[in-house]
Amino acid sequence: MEKDIILKVENLSKQYRLGLVGTGTLGHDLNRWWSKIRGKEDPYLKIGESNDRSRKGESEYVWALKDINFDVERGEVVGIIGKNGAGKSTLLKILSKVTGPTTGEIKTKGRIASLLEVGTGFHPEMTGKENVFLNGAILGMTKKEIQSKLKEIVEFSGCERYIDTPVKRYSSGMTVRLAFAVAAHLDPDILVVDEVLAVGDAEFQKKAIGKMQDISNSQGRTVLFVSHNMAAVKSLCTRAIVLQHGKTVFEGETHKAVDFYLKSDEANTQAHYINKKPNKSSDILEVSMRDDQNNICGLFGFEEQIILQVKLKVSQDIVEYGSVGFRIRDQFERVVFSSEIDLHQFIKKDGNYIANVKFPKAVLLPSEYRVIIGYHVPNKEKIRSLFDVVDFKIEETGTIFHKYQGVDFGCVMLDCKWSMNSVKN
Amino acid sequence: MANKNDNWLYTISPKQKLIDLNLKEIWYYKDLLLLFVKRNVITVYKQTILGPLWYFIQPLFTSVIFTLIFNNMANIPTGDGVPSFLFNLAGITCWNYFKECLTGTSNTFSQNQGLFGKVYFPRVIVPLSVVLTNLVKYGIQILVFIGFYIYYAFFTDKAGGASPKSAIIFIPMLIFFMGILGLGLGMIISSMTIKYRDLKFLISFGVQLLMYGSAVMYPLSFFKEKLPNISWVVEYNPMTTIIEAFRYMTLGVGDYSLPKMVYTALFSIVVFLLGLIIFNKTEKSFIDTI
Numbered sequence: 001m002e003k004d005i006i007l008k009v010e011n012l013s014k015q016y017r018l019g020l021v022g023t024g025t026l027g028h029d030l031n032r033w034w035s036k037i038r039g040k041e042d043p044y045l046k047i048g049e050s051n052d053r054s055r056k057g058e059s060e061y062v063w064a065l066k067d068i069n070f071d072v073e074r075g076e077v078v079g080i081i082g083k084n085g086a087g088k089s090t091l092l093k094i095l096s097k098v099t100g101p102t103t104g105e106i107k108t109k110g111r112i113a114s115l116l117e118v119g120t121g122f123h124p125e126m127t128g129k130e131n132v133f134l135n136g137a138i139l140g141m142t143k144k145e146i147q148s149k150l151k152e153i154v155e156f157s158g159c160e161r162y163i164d165t166p167v168k169r170y171s172s173g174m175t176v177r178l179a180f181a182v183a184a185h186l187d188p189d190i191l192v193v194d195e196v197l198a199v200g201d202a203e204f205q206k207k208a209i210g211k212m213q214d215i216s217n218s219q220g221r222t223v224l225f226v227s228h229n230m231a232a233v234k235s236l237c238t239r240a241i242v243l244q245h246g247k248t249v250f251e252g253e254t255h256k257a258v259d260f261y262l263k264s265d266e267a268n269t270q271a272h273y274i275n276k277k278p279n280k281s282s283d284i285l286e287v288s289m290r291d292d293q294n295n296i297c298g299l300f301g302f303e304e305q306i307i308l309q310v311k312l313k314v315s316q317d318i319v320e321y322g323s324v325g326f327r328i329r330d331q332f333e334r335v336v337f338s339s340e341i342d343l344h345q346f347i348k349k350d351g352n353y354i355a356n357v358k359f360p361k362a363v364l365l366p367s368e369y370r371v372i373i374g375y376h377v378p379n380k381e382k383i384r385s386l387f388d389v390v391d392f393k394i395e396e397t398g399t400i401f402h403k404y405q406g407v408d409f410g411c412v413m414l415d416c417k418w419s420m421n422s423v424k425n
Numbered sequence: 426m427a428n429k430n431d432n433w434l435y436t437i438s439p440k441q442k443l444i445d446l447n448l449k450e451i452w453y454y455k456d457l458l459l460l461f462v463k464r465n466v467i468t469v470y471k472q473t474i475l476g477p478l479w480y481f482i483q484p485l486f487t488s489v490i491f492t493l494i495f496n497n498m499a500n501i502p503t504g505d506g507v508p509s510f511l512f513n514l515a516g517i518t519c520w521n522y523f524k525e526c527l528t529g530t531s532n533t534f535s536q537n538q539g540l541f542g543k544v545y546f547p548r549v550i551v552p553l554s555v556v557l558t559n560l561v562k563y564g565i566q567i568l569v570f571i572g573f574y575i576y577y578a579f580f581t582d583k584a585g586g587a588s589p590k591s592a593i594i595f596i597p598m599l600i601f602f603m604g605i606l607g608l609g610l611g612m613i614i615s616s617m618t619i620k621y622r623d624l625k626f627l628i629s630f631g632v633q634l635l636m637y638g639s640a641v642m643y644p645l646s647f648f649k650e651k652l653p654n655i656s657w658v659v660e661y662n663p664m665t666t667i668i669e670a671f672r673y674m675t676l677g678v679g680d681y682s683l684p685k686m687v688y689t690a691l692f693s694i695v696v697f698l699l700g701l702i703i704f705n706k707t708e709k710s711f712i713d714t715i
Contacts (some may be wrong), residue, residue: 008433016713093712097437097545100709120543123464125471134464137457138544143578 005109006222007072007190012104014065014090014246024277046315065246067104072190074110077216077223079237079254081230081261087246088226092116095192095224110189110222117194119179124168128159128178131167134403135182149185156211159183184211190222191215212236230301230395231260262299262395263291271298273389278359280320284384286311286354286373289392298390301397302366308357308390316350318377319343324355327372328364329388336369336411363412364370366396426522451547461554468559484521488513495642504678506586508577511519516641519668522563522600522631523607527551529555531628534619534711541712548708549701552612556604563600573584574659576674578702592681598690599667606663606693616700616707639664644672645680663689674682 067085072078082088093099095106096114121138122131132153136146146153155158157178160171167175193212213236216223224317227233233240233254240257243248250260271289278285291297292305300306312324325340339357347353370388377383396402464704470476475711483521488510495501503512530552534541535553577583618624638659640648645665649656660664666680673679 093542094437098542099712101437101439103439105436107433107436109434111434114544117543121540123468125468130464134457134460137454137460138540138546140454140546142453143456143460329596 003153004074005071006074007109009068009070010105011105012065012068012094013063013102014094015061015102016064017061026306063246068248070241070248070251072222072224075220076239077225077237079233079240079257080224080226080243081233081240082243086243088243091243092192092194094224105413108190111140112190112192113186113188114192115183115194118183119175120181122167122175125166127166128163132178132182133178137184139186140188141186145187148340153181153185156184162390171225180208190224192224194226196309234258236397258397262301263297271389272296273314278313281315282322282383283313284310284373284386285313287371287386287389290391298392300392300394302394303362305361306359306392308359308371310355312353312355312375314343314347314350314353318383319350321377322375323373323378326331329370329372330411331368334411336364364394365401365409365411365413366394366399447547451549453551454546454550455609456558457546458550458554461550462561463555465554465558479563479661481569484514484517484566484569487517491517491642501643502643504586507676507678508583510579511573511587511676512672513642514573515672516571516668519603519671520564520636520639521566521643521665522559523603525559526556526604526607527611528628528632529559531614531618533615534707538712549704552608556608560604589675590677592671596674597669599671602690602693603667609693609697612700612704616703619707619711638662640668644678645669656667663692
């Protein structure tokens with residue numbers, strides 16, 4: 001069966017100029033114009049480097065996107081994942097025609113509607129109903145279309161009572177509901193969605209995700225979904241693309257893509273510590289976070305094996321009385337748990353050792369954690385304590401709490417035994 | 426695969442034609458245009474006591490002041506039997522329309538960056554909606570002008586020399602050219618201000634200066650008589666031609682000739698097309714530079 005490709009992205013690149021746009025631009029403009037009339041290539045298109053934010057680059061120009069290629073078939077729900085600054089938003093902006101690409105092109109067989117934000121163009125002075133029409137028209141609906149869906153939209157939003165009141169009197173939640181209701185009733189061939197689902201209360205988010213699922217499943221619509229929320233990507237998307245520094249680094253099945261994203265090297269800068277000036281006698285030499293394949297890794301899925309590895313140098317006098325231990329702190333500096341061992345339980349003589357600590361699986365809730373390590377003779381001598389020496393992140397990959405955002409559930413998931421019995425009353 | 430490449434609906438690519446005005450697309454978004462106009466009209470005077478009455482008050486008070494200063498104090502003649510107040514009201518009404526088209530469209534990009542940064546629709550819809558909104562306003566102000574005209578003609582004997590000419594049927598054309606002239610200039614300025622913000626300052630006082638060079642509160646003939654050396658500045662200003670023609674058509678005083686009208690029409694069309702080209706070039710990438 002031939003594939004029905006609805007959207008084709010070919011060699012798409014986008015260049016940005018860094019620094020202040022102001023002084024010097026006129027000079028660059030003239031230079032550009034001069035090479036244009038001589039029939040030469042744009043001199044600034046040749047330069048530019050990949051968009052690695054943490055390194056100081058040599059050029060003023062960077063490629064926010066570089067040679068992106070992918071196809072989307074009709075009815076597919078494609079997730080686009082990547083870290084901040086990987087180029088997701090730029091790709092979305094080009095897809096939704098907000099900005100043009102520098103080179104390359106996108107071909108499409110259907111109308112694209114984009115939801116980079118809900119409630120674009122809402123005017124506070126106008127009533128809810130007037131705003132539904134205005135917002136709908138901005139998103140590309142005709143008046144007739146909106147008229148025919150008005151009842152549904154109002155019902156979905158749950159703002160019926162306020163529909164003839166100016167939007168400025170709405171609570172912010174109501175505004176978002178109304179805005180999403182309009183967006184949810186768009187009827188494009190291809191829907192491009194940014195992380196708009198990260199708004200509203202839990203009930204509404206559930207509704208929103210449900211609506212998205214509905215759109216893609218029953219109505220066979222093509223959806224491009226950009227998100228940090230791995231749980232949402234996993235539950236919605238049939239395929240995913242991982243972007244890194246403006247390049248596609250992975251394309252394929254959703255769960256593989258999510259795994260790839262979690263494993264990608266980028267986050268690991270803080271997952272490995274090497275002591276550059278260790279003491280002669282005893283010291284901590286290295287600390288790292290590792291996955292079950294012993295690769296250094298700072299990003300884990302909720303159910304994945306997390307290993308803390310510590311390389312120690314132990315001198316003979318420490319072997320008998322020394323202890324090594326760690327504490328895990330969350331982002332609010334709360335200590336989540338600690339663990340410690342006496343060295344003599346494990347080793348009998350001096351030397352260099354590697355200690356592997358396997359954390360219990362599926363206990364730490366998705367969040368960011370830091371590790372404090374102490375190497376000491378209890379109550380006597382502190383050999384080395386390292387605060388926040390490495391850190392790691394547990395990504396939301398579908399815990400029961402993934403539906404909620406910004407709610408503190410503590411740090412650990414304990415295996416509580418629930419039971420339920422029916423009662424007569 | 427190759428055989429399937431012909432039926433793409435559209436392509437997003439960096440290349441663009443000089444004028445890439447997709448009329449079909451603009452037509453598709455006609456509802457948006459009307460809704461923008463509606464929004465502009467109804468939201469301007471929300472929570473004001475006088476509301477749309479402000480539409481009348483502005484030109485009326487300006488005319489009164491102009492009459493006091495330029496006619497009663499400085500003795501600028503407005504033609505035999507033509508009340509100075511009517512003369513000024515005609516000039517100001519027209520000038521206001523042009524001015525508001527120009528200033529209203531000249532900040533299109535900077536005012537709408539939030540909107541333009543989030544969703545696509547033909548950008549030209551926004552300046553078009555400004556011109557149409559002003560047309561509504563202009564229509565109301567014309568009614569005021571007609572009202573005072575009737576008052577002067579039938580209830581006083583001061584308007585003996587004022588009578589409309591048959592050329593009055595061309596007034597819609599005058600309005601059209603005023604509109605596209607303001608729109609064209611506005612689009613040029615809005616495109617340029619993205620990179621060179623200096624223009625923003627230029628426009629606010631430039632428009633004011635331009636009013637003095639557009640025969641709003643004096644007849645062209647009087648200017649020629651007093652300052653013959655620099656009268657070409659005023660004479661070649663297309664707004665002068667339009668305002669003079671408007672006064673000729675309605676009041677019967679003013680400078681009106683076919684060559685000048687053709688000149689003005691061509692000037693407006695050229696400015697409009699130029700504005701459209703520059704606007705088109707800008708709209709694709711402005712979000713990166715603003």
